[in-house]
Amino acid sequence: MANQGRLRGRAPFYWAIFSPALAVMLLLTLYPMLNVLVTSFQDYNYLTEVRRWTGLGNYRDILGDELFQRSFLNTVVYCVGTTVVEVALGILLALLFYGDFRGKSSFMIAAILPMMLSTMVVCAVWKTLYHYDLGLFNQILSSLGLGRVGFLIDSGKALVSLAAVDVWQWTPFAFIVVQAGMASIPAEIFEASLIDGANPRQRVLRVTLPILRDQILLLVLLRTIDTFKIFAKVFALTRGGPGNATETTSFFIYREAFSYFKLGRSSAASIITLAAVVLISMAYMRRILKED
């Protein structure tokens, strides 16, 4: 920034090229968020367009609503479960396939294909695999003389079945992130630990994983944030059912707003969800801010 003075003289130019993106962001994110915040304190009838202030009424209503509680719990269970499994598997795979071997990059590219598929296509194929009567899984189970499993229609199993789809689709992401980090650890570090007589287990636990700590933390955050949004899979595979076994907060908000037109309630649920997301991401944000 040596020539800050000259640059300051060009303020109109910089404003001109910054403002289109700024305008779009204000219109599509800031305005809607403020709007939702205001609506969350109102009773808003979509058809008559009448807004009535209700204070904290919507929040009390939502927090006491069993379906919302259930959806929030499901979301947290799903989010934590998939993130832990995906990251653990990713680390395991990266350790297993560390270093060079013949055909490594072709192997990696084949292994990451699941995350390249469109989510709806992933849902489509898993829906057919899970199908109670005609799905491959149940056909195999019954030909082995085992009972059929209601993967998506048994309320005790539906959430796990959804999570399994996410694990299949996104473990490759964890794999590639951890392996990229691991591949970039300089050889000298391992040589030093070898000279110090560290055995393989010690090398993994005391050298590799500590070096990758920040990387793994970032990965956990990225997966947490992504799985917390879960909507498309619920919509395509279970619609929140059976009963409310796979109801999630995004799906709850969607239904309150676009099926029941209860916009005050959906807004309050949105703000609560948003608060949860901000809380989750605090650690991440703090690092970004410190970096600059």
Next chain:
Amino acid sequence: MASYVQKKRGILFPLAMALVLALSLFPIYWILATSLKTPVEVISTSPTFYPHEPTLQNYAEIAKGGYLRNVANSLVVTAASTGASLVLAFLASYALSRYRFPLGANKAFLVWIIMAKMLPPVVLAVPIYDLFARLRLVNSIPGLVLVYQVYTLPYCIWMLFGFVKALPREFEEAADIDGASNSQILWRIAFPLVRTGVVATAIFSVIVAWDEFLFALLFVRSPDKMTLPLVVSGFIGEFETLWGQLMAIGILATAPIMAFSRVVFRQMTSAYSLDLK
């Protein structure tokens, strides 16, 4: 790296490799295999692991059903939203990395960008829907392109900002001394230097836009304006067992993105390597 790697790999290693490949590729194989089966074979009570009478019948049905229109919609929406995001994001990143806006706006904006990337999009849906309804942008392709900026713009700004910030300033300064105008410096000097960054950003933005479901679901009403994820979801819901056709659409919805696998692998490998020096 050599000395750490020179360990002997046991006979279990190829087995582990085969297992990983089987798990990750089987569902993809299943999409392809199902799309080539006859309707009768698809719903037969004893499973067939490969199409016994391979047929392109499902693909013909898809073409006849007018679904190529939806492929075109997806292509247009994806290309337009990515293109728009790239232009806006490049301009904004350049401004943010070369000029200090008042009131700490630079940092505030970047934090806002991250926030926008994190929040569940359904949270924004109602006010955007109201706004778009008033502007007559609901159920229109341009409306979809605009609303997809919710995903693609923060993404592109975040990625391009990193690339633009890392550019050496010397070229721009030299051009400035030679009397080049601001926009000449921007498009003739800075832009060519970040071209590889722009390509990488574009690919990830394409993947996001191609995959988008929620806003398409909320904003599109007429079948002729639907994008592929919406068509697939409709098929899952309405035609319980037309799996052959469903998977044929799945192949159409998958092939264009799969083509990027190699680039994505390279890009992610370099993006997520540690900066240990």
